[in-house]
Amino acid sequence: MDRQIVMGVDLGTQGLKVLVYDALSKETLACTYETYPLHSGADGAREQEAAHWVAAFQRCLERIDHKSKASVKAIGVSGQQHGFVPVSREGEVLAPVKLWCDTATTSECEELMEAVGGSEECFTLSGNKIAVGFTASKILWLKKHHPDRYANMAMIMLPHDYLNYVLTGRHSMEYGDASGTGLLDVKSRRWCKPIVKAIDRQRDLLSCLPTFCDADEPVGEILPDIAVKLGLPEGIIVSAGGGDNMMAAIGTANVFDGALTASLGTSGTLFGFSSSPVVDTQGDLAAFCSSTGGWLPLLCTMNCTVATEQVRALMGVDVADIDHLVSNVPVGSEGVLTLPFYNGERTPNLPNGKAVLYGLDPTNTSKGHLLRSAMEAAIFGLKTGLEAFSRCQMTFTEVVLTGGGSSSAEWRQIAADILGLPVKILEQDENAAFGAALQALWCLEKMQKRPISLKKLTQEHLVLKEEKCCAPDAANIAKYQAVYEDYKRLTATLTPLFNA
Template identity: 55%
Template sequence: MAFTAGIDAGTQSLKVVLYDATARQVVATASEPLELTSSEDGSREQHPSAWVAAMHTCFARLDAGLRARVVALAVSGQQHGFVPADTEGNVLAPAKLWCDTSTTAECAQIMDAVGGAQRTIELAGNPILAGYTASKLPWTKTHRPEAYARLASILLPHDYLNFVLTGQRFCEYGDASGTGWLDVRTRTWSKDLLRATDPDRDLADCLPPIAAPDALFPIDPAIAAQLGLSPTVQVAVGGGDNMMAAIGTGCVEEGRLAMSLGTSGTLFAYSDTPVVDPQGAWAAFCSSTGGWLPLICTMNCTVATEQVAKLFGFSTRDGDAHLDATPPGADGLTMLPFLNGERTPDLPHGKGVLAGLDPTNFSPAHLYRAAMEGATYSLKYGYDAFVRAGMRFERIVLTGGGSHSAAWRQLVADVFGLPVDVPAQAEGAAFGAALQALWASARANGDDASIADIARTHVALDPARSATPDPARAAAYANAYQRFLHYLDAVAPLQRG
């Protein structure tokens, strides 16, 4: 029996899953943690060699007999990162990541060069926000001039792993739309924005060709041997982690709403047509399946709960007990969890804020609840923009590390007033990559099944982890959310400088 593999290179770890489509089950998984280098200027970096080493480690942990049965694989990667490479594909500097806010000034410089944020949206469908790839180029030109002078290829994290696997440089529409340069309406690079990023050179020469969503590339036999894979393995195009999570949660048809609770928080919905907001209230991304994926991103989600748990010396695995011991609204304690700056709301210089402390709520349990509530309210803030634009949804499909928490699942149901479902396969991005590989491989063999057909067949829900809104708690959270918005309005002017 043949398997497909999904590789997810995230911020905190790299994961590999092997999927048996015939049995409809994941047959093996492996994970390896990744280190993040942080600096006071907002820099957040990793060296791409760490991703490659983690990939080797993960495959080495899998049974050799299972690895030998893999026929196709795909890579999911954290969006917006910048891997500078020379003509030979050698990495010239550490990769600046999605959560890197050191290039905030460069975002404004690029947009000002074309006439401001409004004009940028007209050109590409999105403003250039903190963390987007485009802003990392002028920063590198200033701070790492030697690397910039040798720059021959602009690769995203998942593009780089595809290069390692195949020896070929290519990208795909979903991840490319997170650079800030892709006009999502036409799926073409914006010459104006590329010129605004660097008027002294044609950055288009550094961008890899964009591959079709169902394209396949042969694996490099040498890397196949190192990973214990067959030299006949085919590599699908993969995509950004949110795009792959969309596949892994079945969010490949209109009317579906998915939420990922990871280091960052995301909320996304599939569309057959571009969904651009004139004010840039959401990211107007392309999907990795031929459509579009309007998306809300917050930069502080599980990072906030993990920081509180670490501070008080307990594990997030024990966090639900703290939620159970405290009431909705945390007895008036409110956290704006903007520890890494924030994208939604758009506060790249934002800092975390605790408000409403008093002797009754100054406890580890209350602070943990406030962190979880604050991360959820930030997503609700973005969801409200979807609703104002006329989007309507009946359910939320939840994925990411936070989805393992029964308390968080119930919190989401109560705050959003929608039933919550959780896929049986917890690793949404890695599983989605395995399904994309399955789809591309099937099409290459003459099967005309759509990606929606694949998702309907293989994305199963776990009814034991579903949650439905509780009216009493929902009312309490509605009041607490208004308090969150009140503090946000008060603090935002101080954090926009």
């Protein structure tokens, strides 16, 4: 059998990663990473330049040996969700890209929902309210603040779509990432015309939205001149790709009913696969589609490793010392509670929320207490999602943990104890990039007349790291439930202040 070399690209918030994988030998041949800047504004703006993504991709490829690149047969691209890339007819990016964590469009969210009859009507039309960070409000923001650029916009893209466009020249989108725009009816998998029309009643914005691509179909082949520029072979297929959470779902085998993944990254996410649409009537779960042909109800918090990094930097603690400091502090951090809303928050919906440290006294004001409290708070945010899944009649027996936070043994145990589930860790820790590579392989196998189910494919290529898996402690589960109730009460008490 020929070697099946595939490439996974993860276009993240902090940087871009490229992974090359040999599916025959089950070996990662290369993995490179390049960072790029994120621009922040006092109004909550979080923006990047799309050109920096392309430059980072090229730099990553330059550091991969020619033999590995020359063997690549398919590429899959994962990208940070919800970002808005406005592009002209000539392919020019017209403005800095507003990212998922941008909260400068809070008023536009409310304006759009009111335009379609209120948040509940928006929920009925699409399956989602327009949450802070969703793409829809960013389009309206551009229309209001930069009407000249908006007038020149011919194509609306998400970050991963833009990289696909650079590679293939095709303007397309798959259903998983599309469901994070706020413009898709996730039940019918069609653009929600009333919401699209609410952005601009004088212009046909549907003409700016891309055609859809099924999850197991290629967007197209790499353009010959781009292949030469990047040092890649001509004729490589580019798979549909998807949002980072959707690709991380593939990279953690979250492709069948009953699977659950928690990602401890810049944001915190909790998501589970469903073979039918799941709509949380209370709105805690985003009603997303998967990038595998199903659905992926998901809870997103905007502050996870953000909180621990803020505390670590303040205290001057090295990453290597975190677990030691935290291990000396008991469950519940001896009364220290953190509300980690450094970036505002999406769940709960507190775009103007601020981080809070509560309960400090002379006995618990230490580096370890503050770090442990931040870790616990991140998992309390995810526990809200577990309760929402229960409301939707979805139950789980274990959770796969991924993201940078999963490298901490203390954080893994905290997650197991607060969520009350055994925590599983995989050998492949670059889950979004690896998931994108596996989706590319899935697409390639189908094109080569060797179709395989995605469940079987992930079972063949994903391996548990047994020594890092952990089970919940029954005594700690009970202790954390009491602390969690305090966390919810503190959040509810301060919500009027945040909203004011």
